Amino acid sequence: MIAHDGVPGDDRGLLLGDGLFETLLAKDGALVDLAAHLDRLEAGCATLGLPPPDRAEAERLMRRAVADLAAPRMAVRLTLTAGSGGRGLDRPGAPVARLLATASVSMLAEGPARLALSGVRRNEGSPASRLKTLAYLDNVLARQEARARGADEAVMLNNRGEVASAAAANLFWLRDGRLFTPALACGVLAGVMRARVLSASAALGVEVEEVAASPEELSGAAAVFLTNSLIGVRPVSSLDGVAYAPSALVERLARLLA
Template structure:
């Protein structure tokens, strides 16, 4: 791995989105869920046919980036590209990835989120839909659409019309005392906090259903919440014209995750 002080014009991550990233929350200098994030990037390297992640170097770069942030709460991004070289889509015969990290203060979200249903679809047939690749344009467009409508976040369906995720979060809903979330086969990223919520719910004796469901399920939900590594668990106030109330289950899960 070679760290990058600047990205050259022939970098495959820049030109083709050929690479991966992870975003971690740091609290008072401590990197949350570090091993889980490195595990996911390592698995992504294997799926994309990239050399194995240098985990020690990754941690060193993240801590180095974090040292320059004067804030108790920070977002740390680890980026890995497929490096330089190759012609067109083809990688060079020997791939030398480029690995670097950045960090910035990260504020706590202000209250419950407002959601809107996006017209941008998630491609459940693509392996990239289950990885944090550098090709995130669909998510960018979905978030842009949500902001234009006055919402905080977008709900993305897949090409079959099933609920997949938010633009930058996993999605859960509550109904009749049970917790539901889209299955990974719907084109869903295996979120680090998503996995923690499922594990904590099991410890609390709460049934969790990973499902393929249409947006009508969200219309009938008693409560909805989002999860990602920076916001943790964030309740949802409404999806377009549908309003949701506070959820005791979501509150219990949030306390257990803290």
């Protein structure tokens, strides 16, 4: 494992999107849910056949990035690429991964989010749909489409027409007193905050079902919310003009997981 402050022109992450990343929150200098993020990065490396990161070095790089910025609330990104590998698709026999960390000021989103259903689909048949790979162009295009329609975030379906996720968040909805979220097999990232919501809901005695659902399920929901490590739990106000009322359960989860 080589730690780098820059990326050379032959880096496979730059040229082919061959690599992974994690984005975590730093609050007052503390790296939130660090172990869970590094665990997920290691699992992703195993799936892609990449050498796992040196956890101590990864933490050192992130703490250095946080110290250099010195803001009360930061988004910290840890990027692992497959390293340099020459031209073409084939990796070197023993790839030497490249590790980088950056930090930027992260303001907490204000108010509920407005959603728009995107025409960009997630490929649930690809292992990459369940990983934070460096090939995030579909997510970029989905978010761009949503913003062009006056929304804050996109809802992405998979190729079977099932609800998968937002462009940069996991998705939950409340219906008939129960919570629902798309199953990982729908092409969904196993979000760190998603896991915390599942755990917190169980502690509150609220049933959560991981399902394959059509977008009509969202239209009939009592409430919808988004989750990721930076926004925590963020309620949704509307999806393509369908309005949602505030939910006491969503507000309670947001407070518990802030």
